[in-house]
Amino acid sequence: MSITRNKWVVFLIISFFYSCYEKKAEGGNDDQSTKLKIAVVNYPLLFFAQTIGQEDIEIVYPIPSDEDPAYWNPVSDQIAEFQNADIIFINGAGYARWIDNVSLPASKIVNTTSGVGVEEKFQVMNEGPAHSHGPEGEHTHSEYAFTTWLDLSIAKSQAEVIYEAIVEAMPENEQEISERYTSLRDQLDLLHKELDDALKVRKGYYGSHPVYQYLASGYGVEIVSVHWEPGENITTEQWHEFEELMDHGFNIMLWEGEPGMKTKALLKEKGIESVLFNPTANKPPEGDFITIMRSNIDALKFLEFSQ
Amino acid sequence: MGPSGFGKTTLLNLFAGILSPDSGKVTVNNLVVNHLSDQERRAFRIAHIGFVFQDFKLIEYLKAGDNILLPYRINKKLNLSSEVRNRMKSISKSLDIGEQLHKYPAKLSQGERQRVAIARALINNPVIILADEPTGNLDPANKIRIKNVLFESADRFGATLVTVTHDHELLKGFDRVIDFQDFQKQGHEG
Amino acid sequence: MFLAVQYLKFHRIRSAVLISSISIILFLPNGLKKLVNESERLMLDRAKATPLIIGKKGSPTDLVINTLYFQQEKIDALTMKKVYELNTVGFGSCIPIFSAFKARNYPIVGTDLDYFEFREILIEDGRFMSILGECVIGSNVAKSLNLTAGDSLISSPGSLFDFAGVYPLKMNITGVLAPTESPDDNAIFTDLKTTWVIMGLGHGHQDLQLIDDPTIVLSRNDSVVTAGAKLFMYNEISNQNMQSFHFHGNKSEYPITSIIFVPEDVKSETILRGRFESGEILDQAVVPSFVVENLFSNIFKMQQVFDSVFIAVGFATALIFALIVTLGIRLRQAEINTMFTIGSSRTKVFEVIFFELLMMIGASGVITLIMYKLTDLYVQDFIYRFII
Secondary structure, X not given: OHHHHHHHHHHHHHHHHXXXXXXXXXXXXXXXXXXXXXXXXXXXXXXXXXXXXXXXXXXXXXXXXXXXXXXXXXXXXXXXXXXXXXXXXXXXXXXXXXXXXXXOOHHXXXXXXXXXXXXXXXXXXXXXXXXXOOOOOXXXXXXXXXXXXXXXXXXXXXXXXXXXHHHHHOHHHHHHHHHHHHHHHHHHHHHHHHHHHHHOOOOEEEEOOOOOHHHHHHHOXXXXXXXXXXXXXXXXXXXXXXXXXXXXXXOEEEEOOOOOHHHHHHHHHOOOEEEEOOOXXXXXXXXXXXXXHHHHHHHHHHXXXXX | OOOOOOOHHHHHHHHHOOOOOOOOXXXXXXXXXXXXXXXXXXXXXXXHEEEEOOOOOOOOOOOHHHHHOHHHHHOOOOOOOHHHHHHHHHHHHHOOOHHHOOOOHHHOOHHHHHHHHHHHHHXXXXXXXXXXXXXXXXXXXXXXXXXXXXXXXXXXXXXXXXXXXXXXXXXXXXXXXXXXXXXXXXXXXO | OHHHHHHHHHOHHHHHHHHHHHHHHHHHHHHXXXXXXXXXXXXXXXXXXXXXXXXXXXXXXXXXXXXXXOOOOOOOOEEHHHHHHHHHHOOEEEEEEEEEEEEOOEEEEEEOOHHHHHHOOOEEEEOOOOEOOEEEEOHHHHHHHOOOOOOEEEOOOOOOOOOOOOOOOEEEEEEEEOOOOOHHHHOEEEEHHHHHHHHOOEEOEOOHHHOOOOOOEEEEOOOEEEEOOOOOEOOEOOOOOHHHOEEOOOHHHOEEOEEEEEEOOHHHHHHHHHHHHHOOOOOEEEOHHHHHHHHHHHHHHHHHHXXXXXXXXXXXXXXXXXXXXXXXXXXXXXXXXXXXXXXOOOOXXXXXXXXXXXXHHHHHHHHHHHHHXXXXXXXXXXXHHHHO
């Protein structure tokens, strides 16, 4: 009798633990199945999506932090990650040329700059000389400038597109999502005003690299750019080319990253201060989009006070 | 014997019960044939009569062996047993056509065809063999051969050989020859 | 029965001819009917699974046949502008189709990955395409050409349209699709952009800035570089040269042959169709099932004519058959007499003839049944291979 009773006890204990395991497994599956999988092509979009979606979404972003997302090229496995996402947010304006050369399901692609009035703000940028090699005659591989988010009014539009897409996919969470989006939008509005104030004190700036077109167009300032790399000392030839641009008389050069000491000194001799203005195309080692943009604004303001 | 048109074939048909006389009776083996019904006459023919025709009348789509066994194929009352098949082989061998049983009639010589016809006539152990101009279509060599075959078969199987012919050479050896012309002269109607 | 069998064996050629004739006459009307009915069912199933097809104004039948069954009937091309326009309307989603090229006689269908989700097509071996120049093949294509993931196919030089140039491209096969028992099994699928590369709208070539060869770079100044025909255009896309591939011109002007439109709901579909019919949106929107039903109503009218012809032919065949039998009996009079003489009934030969007829008709019946069975087994394959 006692053996039979013991058997029943063991059976019940096993059943209990088994049902706990099943519940856990089911629960685990539930978590994975309700999260929206969102793939993005650069950091600003990642930031906007994460801020708006938070724990309701799972981000797909296989781009290494030391690569420029605009020029990154995925391999098959990474393309498959994008293919399997629920929504793929692209920047638009030709950002990330790899998109043109891969197969992605069109129904999942959301172009964050396809809103009314946004495409009109695109800045044309010629990347290479005109050439001809066939019946179509002379042509350039000209493109739009694509760091659209640097005009924070465009960044706000991009965030709005992301918000609308997430809400459409997860209407049951609309309230929380809307609250997060509203908070983000307000922050972007504030930054936009502050950046406008910080940039407009001067009529123009030099750009170490042609990535600031939307600062120029968005805030009504002139930015003349060269092709210099942060951390590298410029060559004599590059300096001579720059000397021809000095007639503009600007006294600030914007840099994506910390410039080399020699270059900085050379510029300073000519009365040109180097200011770090990080375009935040990729994930920063510290901080986020908002804090980085705030740092950019603060760097401009600091110069204003110090000059 | 007699020339054409004298009723030789008709006489054989009367013996076989194929035709009935306008008057009188036809008695074969103590059986009044013309008093039998159609079915009884057929049974009588199958059981007692073997036919040999002038033009052999083999069935073209049956092999020689099947031609010989034809009586057993066309009458359900006869049982095609292994004993019958053995008898067929034995008769064929005795008629020197044992090796031709698998051939169709078109592949046989004239003499072979007639011997197949004779074997067919003998397969059911007939009491009477009725041969209608059995050598009519044969060349001289085969005529002699077939004549000898007929006589030997009749002797071996104890059958009465009745033949109608206008071949005088064939008549030698018969116990009785009736000349239709003489018969007519003597006032006996056919 | 033995005699009947021997007779048929002896006259085997005649018997075979008669049996075949009867079998064909028995099989043809119903066999044809089965073929037509099955074709209708398969085509209609496919058509009903496709809500709307948008195309340039023209023959709705050609549009449907081109889009659903990948038979490259001559139709006018749309442009991607229509896709962008319909995507903004908001009544559903577009799946563009560009079917104008072939490889080894199989149609190349340029489309979007959404197509496979729409048709619920799975990969059996390998994976879907990732980059330009890759393709996946239907199960029948794989079987008949003995290809698998990892192999390659070269597109043929010709095309459905009179393009200025068609640039054969070596496409890498990344996967074989699971069988679908549909025209998808007989097609090669690639990304829409890959078909535009075949058309020459996109290409990859050596970087002109890096070339010194004067026979390639004909002239160079600060603003323009002119290259000659010797400039090598890549005819295969790989991870190494993919970055050099680019497209010229405005993508909204790029051609497609049709759009499969998947409406959100019935109301959206109705409204959209109304806009096409009223001319508010140019071009045509067709409901494929309507087109296929209309097509088959015409075919059924033809079939009624064929049925009448078959009845007449069948009657004539029966008469000829009766004549053959009657003549046969006459020719077999000697056989009848021989058997009667030997001891059969007068009706014996007629029994034999009856059995012969019975066996011939029986054999015809069996052959007809076998043909029906084979039709059941292979009619779908036949239809997909030779009809749609």
